[in-house]
Amino acid sequence: MINPAKFQAEVIDFGPAKRKCPSVRDIVLFASLLFCFIPGTILAAEQIEQTEFQAKTDWDVDFSNGEAVVVRDPLEPVNRIFFQFNDKFYFWFLKPVSVVYGDAVPRDFRLSFRNCFNNLISPVSIANNFFQGSFADGSLEAFRFLINSTMGILGLADAARDVFGLPSPGREDLGQTLGYFGVENGFYLCWPILGPSTLRDTVGMAGDAFLRPSTYLLDGSSAGVSALFFTGKQVNNTSLRIGEYEDFLEATFDPYLAMRDAYLQQRSQQIKK
Amino acid sequence: MRVSAGRLPFLFVTFCCTIMFIGPRIVDAEEQVPLSQMEETVNKIIDILQEGSGEEKWQQQKKEIVALIDKRLNREEIARRALARHWRDLNSRQKEEFSTLFLELLKDTYINRLRNCSCENEARFYEQRKRGDRAIVYSMAIKDKQEVPIDYRLVKKDGEWGVYDIVVEGVSLISNYRKQFDQIMSRDGYSELIKRLREKTGN
Numbered sequence: 072m073i074n075p076a077k078f079q080a081e082v083i084d085f086g087p088a089k090r091k092c093p094s095v096r097d098i099v100l101f102a103s104l105l106f107c108f109i110p111g112t113i114l115a116a117e118q119i120e121q122t123e124f125q126a127k128t129d130w131d132v133d134f135s136n137g138e139a140v141v142v143r144d145p146l147e148p149v150n151r152i153f154f155q156f157n158d159k160f161y162f163w164f165l166k167p168v169s170v171v172y173g174d175a176v177p178r179d180f181r182l183s184f185r186n187c188f189n190n191l192i193s194p195v196s197i198a199n200n201f202f203q204g205s206f207a208d209g210s211l212e213a214f215r216f217l218i219n220s221t222m223g224i225l226g227l228a229d230a231a232r233d234v235f236g237l238p239s240p241g242r243e244d245l246g247q248t249l250g251y252f253g254v255e256n257g258f259y260l261c262w263p264i265l266g267p268s269t270l271r272d273t274v275g276m277a278g279d280a281f282l283r284p285s286t287y288l289l290d291g292s293s294a295g296v297s298a299l300f301f302t303g304k305q306v307n308n309t310s311l312r313i314g315e316y317e318d319f320l321e322a323t324f325d326p327y328l329a330m331r332d333a334y335l336q337q338r339s340q341q342i343k344k
Numbered sequence: 345m346r347v348s349a350g351r352l353p354f355l356f357v358t359f360c361c362t363i364m365f366i367g368p369r370i371v372d373a374e375e376q377v378p379l380s381q382m383e384e385t386v387n388k389i390i391d392i393l394q395e396g397s398g399e400e401k402w403q404q405q406k407k408e409i410v411a412l413i414d415k416r417l418n419r420e421e422i423a424r425r426a427l428a429r430h431w432r433d434l435n436s437r438q439k440e441e442f443s444t445l446f447l448e449l450l451k452d453t454y455i456n457r458l459r460n461c462s463c464e465n466e467a468r469f470y471e472q473r474k475r476g477d478r479a480i481v482y483s484m485a486i487k488d489k490q491e492v493p494i495d496y497r498l499v500k501k502d503g504e505w506g507v508y509d510i511v512v513e514g515v516s517l518i519s520n521y522r523k524q525f526d527q528i529m530s531r532d533g534y535s536e537l538i539k540r541l542r543e544k545t546g547n
Contacts, residue, residue, distance in 0.1 A: 182488060229489070238491065311488060322453040324524045324540055332523045333515045340514025 142256045142335050150261040154327045165309050173310035183227040184307045190219045190226025195282045199243035203251045208240040246275030250342035259331055267334035378479045378498045378505040379472040385416050386467045406455055418506025419443055421499050426521045430529045445541040
């Protein structure tokens with residue numbers, strides 16, 4: 072039980088306001104109070120700073136652009152080996168061949184070939200636009216495919232863009248369609264030659280093969296012809312982008328990590344669109 | 345000047361018209377500020393790049409471009425965002441050291457990339473979104489007739505808009521660096537980060 076008399080006496084005893092000079096006890100009391108508060112204040116300030124940063128990042132997410140995309144990478148050791156393989160493949164094979172090819176074939180021709188290869192995969196984009204319910208974009212892609220395959224002479228010229236002023240509304244693939252319907256990435260994968268992907272996007276890539284005209288055009292032809300087609304496409308398109316991978320390596324500290332993050336950010340953005 | 349009472353309505357109407365026509369324009373100009381500034385800077389850079397080639401000329405061009413870029417960047421915000429949670433652990437000298445090196449790396453990267461793709465460059469600035477002291481300016485760079493979306497994220501500090509991130513084809517540059525820096529800082533600490541930044545920038 073608390074003795075009221077004693078309690079009151081103690082309160083009076085502690086009353087510092089009545090004294091003109093602070094006693095040692097008051098100073099100790101004040102100091103201990105201060106020590107109680109300071110760490111609290113610092114912590115609170117830190118917390119505010121953190122929340123502030125968090126809030127700003129949220130604003131960014133709100134304003135799009137796949138920040139905070141986190142995808143598991145359980146196969147990282149294997150992926151890193153394949154990444155190294157692709158790096159060597161680029162420097163030892165793809166780049167030298169593309170440079171020689173680029174010297175031999177004028178730039179305008181190479182741009183036309185790229186148009187042609189892009190046009191050939193249009194059915195993938197048309198179908199996936201429809202799968203996602205983007206009928207306007209799907210129809211536009213279909214119209215572009217029709218115009219470019221005929222007026223554009225097998226897609227060598229982008230007549231839809233240059234004559235009709237109808238640029239592509241953006242390419243769609245099955246990986247994006249799956250993402251659109253809420254299928255998660257699963258985990259990250261780095262394929263030899265094909266490069267960065269995820270489990271979902273790999274499934275998408277396999278599915279898209281059924282929509283690619285090249286699958287049917289090359290059906291029945293030998294593996295050599297298919298390889299030649301694929302290599303031709305890679306070499307042609309690489310010849311127009313020489314230096315980009317080198318710049319990327321220059322600018323990054325861990326190219327594997329940077330590539331993975333860039334791929335995941337880009338895909339997340341494509342799906343949001 | 346003496347104004348007769350009969351002319352007052354006329355003057356009043358003129359005054360109102362002036363306000364109506366010029367007023368919104370002034371406001372518009374102010375409203376469009378981050379976009380118009382970015383457009384001006386990027387177009388100036390494109391002009392500089394088209395002036396000519398050659399190593400000597402390039403060094404001169406590089407200087408001019410760096411001066412232009414410096415005006416448009418928010419140095420502290422870039423550095424702070426790139427390090428995120430590790431930023432608070434640094435003292436002011438370390439913050440300054442990191443900012444200087446990282447900005448140098450960014451400028452080197454950006455300028456070298458410009459040099460490598462200087463063929464028929466064009467940029468279209470078409471939209472901006474503002475919320476308080478933050479803004480995003482949307483642009484489309486045209487390279488080999490293909491469109492590359494480039495978004496600039498800006499923050500207003502002391503009345504000046506400054507870029508703190510560039511998003512190319514949906515990839516945020518600062519966010520990409522943040523992941524790499526986080527790994528280095530968590531694994532090897534600040535001194536290793538600075539060592540590697542120095543290696544990259546040749547300092």
